[in-house]
Amino acid sequence: MSNISRYKAVSALAYPLVAHFAVIHNSMALIVVALALLVLVPMLPALARGSVAAWLAVPPIAACLWWLSRSTHATLPLYIAPVLVPGFMAGVFGSTLTARQTPLIEQLIRLIDPEEPEPAVLDYARKLTLGWTVLFVALSVTNLVLALLAKPDGLLLASGVTPPVTVPQEWWSLFANVIGYLLVAAFFLIEYAYRHRRFPRQPYRNMLDFFLRVLAAMPRLVSNAAGPRR
Template identity: 75%
Template sequence: MTSIGRAALVLAYPLVAHFGVIQNSVTLIAIALGLLIVLPMVPALGRGSVVAWLVLLPVVGGLWWLSRSTHATLPLYIAPVLVPGFMAGVFGSSLLAGQVPLIEQLIRIMEPEQQPEPEVLAYAHQLTKAWTLFFVTLALTNLVLGLLAEPDGMLLAAGIAPPVTVPELWWSLVANLIGYLLVAAFFLIEYAYRRHRFPRQPYRNMLDFFLKVLAAMPRLVSSAAGPRR
């Protein structure tokens, strides 16, 4: 599968999950969960990995069983908490003592021959902190809404009556749609501000910046294990 195809499936997940929830369709919910679970396995499946194909069998069986369960929606509450929580961990861990802030790492990869100015490094530190707080807030918001959602929220599914409840639609809108739009808005607003504050950039426009970030990702991931000052 091409990178465009995988990106299309990634974008399809929140839409399928949302419509599965609002239409109370166990079929759509099972498809959404299938996308969530199988997407990370696609490269291995494409290579013909025996292990990946063997793992796929119980996954399909589990999705079939879940589609017949009275709590088919419940697993959908996990991803909107884990994904931003994981991203908060990635950004936040780079702020620990002795580590290099993630945005600074990205700057140094994109401009290997340039020594960033002190003002740029300070901004990189603050931006890394801002992304960390943003993802923490998003994860906590999704968790609280998921706990309080009615009729299939996490507390009610566990037999615990929450002090207040929110419609499951509200949770789904935030977790599967609004949250992703907020990430995009944060990215766009920050990009515009950065271009205004630091006019000299190693990219021509947003598309060029996005492509350069994608190109830098392999090195950024490999260095995330613990680059130190």
């Protein structure tokens, strides 16, 4: 793994925690750090390549962060990622469930296991792809609803609309930046244990081996994001 990839991975793990502490402590400095992680880290590969466009974008981004630090609604951009990221993931999984696409989990199975999957495995792969889609949709919708109802700086209140009910902003942050990720991890672990029990014959030895195989397959999986034709 390159240094850039390590920085991106660490930043992805750090962002939700930084964002959560920024909200519960009402820290403008942490809000700026969280937003910088959110915006600048995806640009690291381009910056490392010396991309002129990427470097020219840094000063305007820095100016926007400075302006946000002086705004009374600096937390509003923090509502974006918890809605868009799971929404994007739902789209990635769900788009492969159409009639002419191969379910994403089936694609992954075929990449990490050279043998032809059994019909029961293929059926399970489609249902699991649907399960991940439903989970990510639920997370995205829940984060959006909580963001709309959050007080004192939720989306509705910030736009001048008083919602019929409100929730503390800390509750939104706890779900969006902590509980949501724990739900994804729990879903994965429970599904892994169930899969190991239902289909004992697996091409990987343990969870670590499974992760390594998935990481090795990711470039090909991403390159075939649209899914192979049936």
